[in-house]
Amino acid sequence: MIEQLKNIWQRRELLYYIVRFQMKAEKKNKVLGFVWSFLDPLLLFFTYLILVHYIFGRGGPDFPLLLFIALLSWKWFASSLSRSVVSITSKVGLIQSVRFPLVILPLSGIIIGFFEWLFGFVILVPMLFIFEASFTVNILWLPVLLLIEFVGIVGICLIMAVVGTYLSDLGNIIQFVIRICFYLSPILYSVEERVPERFTTLYMLGNPFAGLLESYKNVLVLGTPPTEYALVGTAVCVVLFLIGLWYFSRDEHKLVKSI
Amino acid sequence: MEKRRRSGALAFLLERSHNRQRSPREFWALRHVSFTVERGDTVGIIGRNGSGKSTVLRVIAGVYPPDEGKVSVNGEVSTLFSLGAGFQPELSGRDNIYLNGIMVGLKKDRIEEIFDVIIEFAELGDFIDMPVRTYSSGMRARLGFAIAMHSDKDIVLIDEIMGAGDAAFKQKADVEMSRIIGERTVIIVSHNMSTIEKFANKVIWLDRGVMAAMGEPKEVIEQYLAASKVKKRPPDEY
Numbered sequence: 117m118i119e120q121l122k123n124i125w126q127r128r129e130l131l132y133y134i135v136r137f138q139m140k141a142e143k144k145n146k147v148l149g150f151v152w153s154f155l156d157p158l159l160l161f162f163t164y165l166i167l168v169h170y171i172f173g174r175g176g177p178d179f180p181l182l183l184f185i186a187l188l189s190w191k192w193f194a195s196s197l198s199r200s201v202v203s204i205t206s207k208v209g210l211i212q213s214v215r216f217p218l219v220i221l222p223l224s225g226i227i228i229g230f231f232e233w234l235f236g237f238v239i240l241v242p243m244l245f246i247f248e249a250s251f252t253v254n255i256l257w258l259p260v261l262l263l264i265e266f267v268g269i270v271g272i273c274l275i276m277a278v279v280g281t282y283l284s285d286l287g288n289i290i291q292f293v294i295r296i297c298f299y300l301s302p303i304l305y306s307v308e309e310r311v312p313e314r315f316t317t318l319y320m321l322g323n324p325f326a327g328l329l330e331s332y333k334n335v336l337v338l339g340t341p342p343t344e345y346a347l348v349g350t351a352v353c354v355v356l357f358l359i360g361l362w363y364f365s366r367d368e369h370k371l372v373k374s375i
Numbered sequence: 376m377e378k379r380r381r382s383g384a385l386a387f388l389l390e391r392s393h394n395r396q397r398s399p400r401e402f403w404a405l406r407h408v409s410f411t412v413e414r415g416d417t418v419g420i421i422g423r424n425g426s427g428k429s430t431v432l433r434v435i436a437g438v439y440p441p442d443e444g445k446v447s448v449n450g451e452v453s454t455l456f457s458l459g460a461g462f463q464p465e466l467s468g469r470d471n472i473y474l475n476g477i478m479v480g481l482k483k484d485r486i487e488e489i490f491d492v493i494i495e496f497a498e499l500g501d502f503i504d505m506p507v508r509t510y511s512s513g514m515r516a517r518l519g520f521a522i523a524m525h526s527d528k529d530i531v532l533i534d535e536i537m538g539a540g541d542a543a544f545k546q547k548a549d550v551e552m553s554r555i556i557g558e559r560t561v562i563i564v565s566h567n568m569s570t571i572e573k574f575a576n577k578v579i580w581l582d583r584g585v586m587a588a589m590g591e592p593k594e595v596i597e598q599y600l601a602a603s604k605v606k607k608r609p610p611d612e613y
Binding site: 129130133134137140141144145209210211212213214215216369373374 | 433436437438439440452461462463465466473474475477478479483506523
């Protein structure tokens with residue numbers, strides 16, 4: 117496993133080029149090109165804003181901000197996950213041409229997802245001022261939260277990259293799972309508003325992502341520290357990371373033969 | 376050396392996760408294949424479709440780890456070029472040159488140095504900034520061949536790439552091949568016997584994953600051609 121990390125470090129230049137070229141290829145044939153990096157999160161945001169705020173009449177004055185932050189972090193997770201399932205099978209040509217650490221493929225999808233997050237963040241910053249978010253020293257937690265999310269996403273995506281290679285049906289299943297998880301997570305609603313108080317603990321422990329999402333909202337909008345439930349999320353993310361790295365390293369050689 | 380299995384999806388997955396090695400439907404892509412290639416040799420690999428020729432190249436390239444037996448390679452191996460594979464269709468020729476260069480471990484500066492030579496050889500002209508999916512098979516062959524020839528690796532693997540180009544490409548490819556022959560170790564898979572005979576000093580004939588013959592190009596090719604002659608059905612069968 118440590119060897120795996122060393123391999124990645126050695127081939128970081130390859131990782132850089134794969135990320136760069138893949139981002140280029142995704143945007144290349146579109147008229148608006150890189151504008152889509154900003155449009156994608158915005159359109160998603162407005163869709164849910166209209167749905168929740170105007171059609172269902174829910175959400176307080178901070179709702180647009182909270183929604184946008186939650187959507188960004190969610191999108192990073194969801195898009196990395198859908199990419200990871202096909203990360204190995206979509207690069208058969210490369211894999212069969214030269215030997216390189218395969219872990220670079222799912223990893224590149226996650227890094228692209230992070231860049232999408234960054235583009236969204238560029239839009240978020242002026243929004244924070246417009247909606248008068250409370251800035252406190254707690255904003256320093258942001259990189260920590262991002263790191264925790266990254267570690268967790270890597271774990272899940274490595275597992276999904278392996279399983280998705282053996283079982284291409286996973287692509288269909290995962291879209292459904294992502295959708296369910298979306299509604300089960302505090303994105304369109306906040307926990308204190310929608311989850312009955314006696315179930316809060318159960319809800320937060322049952323959905324490790326919830327603690328992270330609530331913490332993003334806390335540090336960026338409310339100016340409060342992360343919730344203590346983020347610790348559960350952290351633990352789950354680290355465990356997932358270790359399992360993912362172990363599973364991927366174990367099956368890496370078998371993957372090549374099953375594509 | 377090399378094994379692939381086929382079974383139902385769930386069984387497949389369970390089998391994988393239980394790390395079981397044997398399955399009733401297992402299929403060996405290559406087995407009991409053993410040979411040595413000396414530095415500077417040019418080896419031709421011939422055989423029918425599906426006989427394991429490309430698999431040999433992939434094993435040498437380190438893409439497939441052998442399930443049984445051992446492969447030792449002294450020296451650096453170039454990218455394995457076969458038609459269509461190895462290129463990212465959405466990316467331009469330019470980006471693909473960089474990607475392939477980085478994949479085999481070349482430094483960015485070195486790629487910049489060989490960039491013009493590759494483009495000149497591949498005769499891509501304005502197509503260099505077009506996505507590779509718009510290329511003709513000849514253009515792809517030229518580009519792949521040019522990258523393989525200029526990646527300064529000790530061992531060059533070529534998988535049926537010579538057949539795709541036109542007459543002009545073949546002549547140029549011949550010149551390039553003659554330049555590196557004897558200097559670097561080359562392993563060519565081809566169905567074109569004249570190419571093999573011209574360049575190889577050793578030929579391996581694979582038949583259904585097993586080595587059928589190895590030796591002097593002329594002799595092995597003759598044996599192979601004799602064995603693949605279509606047998607005419609006797610008239611009484613009609």
